[in-house]
Amino acid sequence: MFVPCGESVPDLAGFTLLMPAVSVGNVGQLAIDLIISTLNMSKIGYFYTDCLVPMVGNNPYATAEANSTELSINTEVYSLPSRKLVALQLRSIFIKYKSKPFCEKLLSWVRSSNFARVILLSSSHSYHRNDLQLRSTPFRYLLTPSMQKSVQNKIKSLNWEEMEKSPCIPEINDSEFCIRIPGGGITKALYDESCSKEIQMAVLLKFVSEGDNIPDALGLVEYLNEWLQIIKPCSDDPTASTLRWKIPSSWRLLFGSGLPPALF
Amino acid sequence: MAATFFGEVVKAPCRAGTEDEDEEEEGRRETPEDREVRRQLARKREVRLLRRQTKTSLEVSLLEKYPCSKFIIAIGNNAVAFLSSFVTNSGVWEEVGCAKLWNEWCRTTDTIHLSPTEAFCVFYHLKSNPSVFGSCPRKNMQITILTSRHVTEYKTSESTGSLPSPFLKALKTQNFRDPVCCSLLEQPNIVHDLPAAVLSYCQVWKIPAVLYLCYTDVMKLDLITVEAFKPILSSRTFKGLVKNIPQSTEMLKKLMTTNEIQSNIYT
Numbered sequence: 001m002f003v004p005c006g007e008s009v010p011d012l013a014g015f016t017l018l019m020p021a022v023s024v025g026n027v028g029q030l031a032i033d034l035i036i037s038t039l040n041m042s043k044i045g046y047f048y049t050d051c052l053v054p055m056v057g058n059n060p061y062a063t064a065e066a067n068s069t070e071l072s073i074n075t076e077v078y079s080l081p082s083r084k085l086v087a088l089q090l091r092s093i094f095i096k097y098k099s100k101p102f103c104e105k106l107l108s109w110v111r112s113s114n115f116a117r118v119i120l121l122s123s124s125h126s127y128h129r130n131d132l133q134l135r136s137t138p139f140r141y142l143l144t145p146s147m148q149k150s151v152q153n154k155i156k157s158l159n160w161e162e163m164e165k166s167p168c169i170p171e172i173n174d175s176e177f178c179i180r181i182p183g184g185g186i187t188k189a190l191y192d193e194s195c196s197k198e199i200q201m202a203v204l205l206k207f208v209s210e211g212d213n214i215p216d217a218l219g220l221v222e223y224l225n226e227w228l229q230i231i232k233p234c235s236d237d238p239t240a241s242t243l244r245w246k247i248p249s250s251w252r253l254l255f256g257s258g259l260p261p262a263l264f
Numbered sequence: 265m266a267a268t269f270f271g272e273v274v275k276a277p278c279r280a281g282t283e284d285e286d287e288e289e290e291g292r293r294e295t296p297e298d299r300e301v302r303r304q305l306a307r308k309r310e311v312r313l314l315r316r317q318t319k320t321s322l323e324v325s326l327l328e329k330y331p332c333s334k335f336i337i338a339i340g341n342n343a344v345a346f347l348s349s350f351v352t353n354s355g356v357w358e359e360v361g362c363a364k365l366w367n368e369w370c371r372t373t374d375t376i377h378l379s380p381t382e383a384f385c386v387f388y389h390l391k392s393n394p395s396v397f398g399s400c401p402r403k404n405m406q407i408t409i410l411t412s413r414h415v416t417e418y419k420t421s422e423s424t425g426s427l428p429s430p431f432l433k434a435l436k437t438q439n440f441r442d443p444v445c446c447s448l449l450e451q452p453n454i455v456h457d458l459p460a461a462v463l464s465y466c467q468v469w470k471i472p473a474v475l476y477l478c479y480t481d482v483m484k485l486d487l488i489t490v491e492a493f494k495p496i497l498s499s500r501t502f503k504g505l506v507k508n509i510p511q512s513t514e515m516l517k518k519l520m521t522t523n524e525i526q527s528n529i530y531t
Contacts, residue, residue: 003468022280046468054461056435057454069448071437073464210279250451253419260423
């Protein structure tokens with residue numbers, strides 16, 4: 001359930017909800033971190049559930065000593081009212097059998113808050129790509145039918161690739177085709193539920209492999225930015241994109257502590 | 265999937281923990297019998313509050329029966345040893361209840377007759393000041409959590425081998441206004457499991473709470489690790505609770521010797 005930081009629940013009607021799926025490479029979560037950090041979004045509350053592994057730590061977006069001591073938990077909600085944006089960040093993995101209840105609680109909150117639309121940032125295993133996908137851009141999008149009506153033209157103008165259907169059961173030759181997102185966590189479940197509940201949802205994902213997924217996250221936010229224009233689009237120089245997004249201070253030591261000098 | 269240097273392709277664990285394909289399959293194949301088994305398992309795993317080491321359940325919630333202003337919870341053998349020697353050893357503490365739980369990791373299938381060596385939790389309250397509760401969210405309550413972690417879990421730009429362990433770090437909720445007895449846990453370090461669950465709850469429901477976390481390189485009961493918690497004795501919560509420190513240190517030494525496993529020629 002949503003618990004506000006302050007005394008009253010803020011009015012989020014008409015806002016766009018950005019959220020990650022806990023997926024391969026944690027790309028969606030890294031992307032949301034970049035968005036919250038770059039736009040300096042303020043925390044407005046918590047999405048408190050028992051569906052994710054508990055974790056706490058100090059402010060992951062701290063920029064100075066003064067703001068570094070605010071406690072953060074595993075599911076937090078941030079907003080930027082001037083752009084009518086809300087970001088939900090998930091910082092840990094789902095407890096077994098709890099992902100479905102989480103999807104239900106989340107979509108129920110989406111409807112009760114009257115969000116205009118939900119944009120889900122996700123990723124999928126790159127080794128599952130077919131030959132065509134290997135040769136094309138690694139970014140894909142999916143829209144629920146109710147979303148298609150409102151943004152189809154804009155998406156068409158961006159020349160984006162829609163996520164292709166693949167055989168539901170790969171081993172069987174004449175199996176039916178459906179959307180499969182291996183490694184996408186709750187992406188498919190949320191997408192299917194949103195379709196049936198007529199929620200306006202867009203899924204933006206990238207084919208990735210586990211490893212240093214920071215470049216993938218930067219790629220995904222740039223992809224999102226083509227549409228939403230969160231930050232001003234710049235020249236064609238690809239290296240410039242890295243500088244436009246603010247890396248959070250908590251992204252230090254992603255691969256562990258320093259090495260003992262005696263090793264060398 | 266990942267390829268090794270020997271040319272094999274192995275299934276690498278996904279950092280995001282997505283076993284989604286398996287879960288989807290489970291959902292499709294689930295029969296009413298499966299659902300019933302799962303329901304029964306969930307019931308078995310429920311945490312039960314019992315009165316004073318007996319088998320009778322507490323009729324009302326523990327905090328309704330014993331409202332308190334200070335709730336101290338120790339998690340792990342070193343934190344519990346610290347609390348037993350320095351706090352519950354001073355003054356008269358009365359056992360008011362216990363919590364028993366079972367999950368698939370317990371080595372026993374009997375959920376009722378858990379022995380003291382199994383995972384469980386005992387609640388004590390101070391007889392002279394019943395509002396202090398050792399071992400629920402009311403507005404005037406302050407919560408202190410003590411636990412320890414292995415020093416290799418601490419992320420730093422130096423090597424963890426060079427750290428002066430054991431050392432104490434703290435995390436506090438927004439509403440906790442008292443000074444802390446050590447430095448705060450810096451990013452990118454995080455805490456998970458039970459201490460994180462308690463602290464998350466307190467942060468969300470605006471309860472003042474502080475977690476004191478001892479990073480140590482000895483995970484079993486250890487004198488030096490337990491003594492690393494000593495700085496918290498000067499905090500507001502513990503002032504007045506701790507009477508005789510030399511006596512407590514003696515008590516601690518006794519606890520160590522009773523818990524020592526007889527060494528054999530292999531150690």
